[in-house]
Amino acid sequence: MTRLSATLARFRPHPSAQPTLDSLETMRRRGVQLWALIGWVSLALLLVGNAILHTGVWLPLLVIGTLVNIGPTMMALAGRHDSEARTLIGASAAVIPAMLVFLLKGHPWQMDAHMYFFVGMAALVVLADWRPIAFATVLTACHHISLEWFAPEWVFSGTGNVGRILFHVVAVGLQFGVLAALTVQLERLFLGQQAALRRSHELTEAAEEGQRQTERAMELARLAEADAARERRERAEQATRIAQARRAELVGIANEFERSVTSVIKAIGEATERLEQAAVQLEDITQSTTAEADQVAAGAGRAASDIAQVASSIRTLSESVQTIAIAADRQSVLTETASSEAKRSVQTVAMLEEHAVQIEGFLADIRKIAAQTNLLALNATIEAARAGDAGRGFAVVAGEVKTLSADTTRASDRIGSLISGIREGVADTSDKLRSVNGAIGQVSLAASGIATAVAEQRHTAQDVDACAARAATTADEVERRIADVAHAGGKATSLSASVTRSAADLSVSARDLLSSTDRFVSFLQSDHAVAA
């Protein structure tokens, strides 16, 4: 593991390796910055050369140099180094040598200054891009071609021709071709290097990740091994503890089992003894019970016959009571008839008394009419006396009338005395009839009570008859049950004998169980049981 870590550490990229992945971009960015600086430095040197040579062209140099340097400077300040920024640099590579040629105009070294075109194009290689080189080449070619077209004699005075321009263009083109191939190859090399570095970095990271995973796995393996060892030790200790606990538990269980079995056997022995005693007592009791049951059965039979005889007497009594009840009912009917007749007699007497009172009223009217008739007769007598002879006959009639009136009054008095006697007799008869009626009522009431009592007696006699029948049935049932009890007593006697024998057998089994328990507990307490 240590050797693997050392090997990975040897191949691990330096921490500064990551920036080298962007070395192409860095070189291009610095190339743009360098060309911006070159532009201004070149302008300064050209101005110095102008001062030294006294050419008096500082103004066009300053204006054109400033205009040309604006673009690259802004790109450099903006930090741009993309293809557009790099291509702009090509203009500087074409214009700055042109400014040098312009500065040396008329100087013997002017033609030599054209070599700086190639220097400028070669210096564009730092941008690792063919575009600025192509741009500078095109600008230079356009410069010459345009002048050739615009003023052929201006390009090469006296000897200006297309062949010489082409000669220069071919040189510049070849320069461009070489530099472009170089920059393309350089870019490829950088990209390849970047890819290789990136791949190396990825492989290194993968190797480091693998190393970390291996270390983690080894750590986990060590931890697992330690856990396994600890678990084995714990398991062995636990097995030992379990064995000890099992032995203690077995010994405890054996002791407890022995105690419980001993106590159970002891309890069984005691219970067996009590059972035997109880069986003997039960046998004695069942024998005496059987005898008593026989006696009870005999008594029950006699009681049943007595009850049957009582029931027969009660039925006879009930029939007599039924006859009395019928006679009482008939008496009650007759009493009611007499009572109703007496009531009608009382009503008749009352009606007679009422008629007597009415007759007395009539007598009073007759006496009143007689008095008035007498008074009329008196008046007629007076009037007849006044009339003299003419009234003599009338006086005789009035005297007759007066006599009749007196007779009527006497007859009325006799009738009144008769009516009084009748009324007294009616009143006496009425009183007697009322007393008779009261006596009949009392007789009727007594007859009703007799009928009620007889009816109650009849129901009671019927209940007694039913109870006597049920008592007879119950006495028969008791006789049968007693017989069953006697039979059961016999069976109980035989079962008691069986229980006595079973108790003896149980006592023997308990002793056998005790000896077996002793042997089993001895086995549990031995080491063989623990080893098993």
Place this chain on the structure above:
Amino acid sequence: MRRTPFPILIPLQAVVAVLAVLGLALWPPAKGAILLIPMLQNNAASLVPLARASGALLVGNGPLPGSLVVLGDRARLLRRVRAWNVILLSAPAAGCGDDRRFGTPA
């Protein structure tokens, strides 16, 4: 400086470079062949007296109508030229240079 939506900076820089090269090529020398271009047609006739008054030598007609190539001093010519009446440019053979030599100006 952000990227423009379309590549206008490169054509602009190309124009600046071409104009710069042409400006350098056409910039009149301090002393030597200078092309005088009249801005007005009626000024063409006055170019000769102007050149003579500046002490320049007449070399010949220029490539443009009415233009005149002289051999003289730029400073002296500019002192005689009114503003924008006559443009002074470098005469042929001034761009890349050669072994031709002009005579001493008068």
